[in-house]
Ligand code: DX5
């Protein structure tokens with residue numbers, strides 16, 4: 001399978017959201033990556049339901065929604081109604097009710113993902129690897145775009161892929177945070193299937209070209 005590219009809307013120009021959604025529609029990108037932050041689980045607040053609704057009205061590709069919020073189970077139905085195709089929750093906030101949360105996501109017609117922070121052991125995925133569609137291995141501590149990539153992520157990506165292979169899981173491995181055209185190849189070589197890229201895409205003079213480059217790796 002060719003790797004998938006999911007530009008992160010967090011780095012878009014929110015005054016020109018329709019234009020930036022159209023750029024992604026026209027580009028070689030596969031998914032829209034959408035970061036929802038609550039100011040509790042992470043030290044930042046991004047955007048919420050009304051913005052997601054607008055993105056859904058313009059996006060012509062699947063919405064890959066990354067929840068960096070506490071108590072995500074409260075909002076599963078709402079995120080389904082707003083057009084989310086894949087809903088990912090963090091292991092760090094759902095470790096005690098993860099099976100219930102995954103089932104809730106699937107019952108609402110979405111694919112389910114688990115994200116792990118850079119300091120969370122990849123082994124925690126083992127219990128859930130056959131129940132999920134996506135693993136997000138964070139390349140930075142979540143909260144902000146534009147941070148530098150943490151080098152240990154290559155090894156963590158490899159470990160997550162090893163679990164997928166060991167259990168014959170169909171889960172894809174997504175790397176989120178600090179991804180650029182410079183580290184993309186090494187990430188793919190270590191098992192990444194999906195690359196999220198925010199600032200590297202949107203700060204470029206020609207975002208479409210960067211997406212194309214990431215896709216061609
Ligand atoms: C980080 C977010 C990322 C972020 C990626 O908390 O989950 O999706 O938008 O941005 P870059 O690619 O700039 O690190």
Ligand code: ZN
Pocket residue numbers: 008033034035066176196
């Ligand atoms: Zn994200």
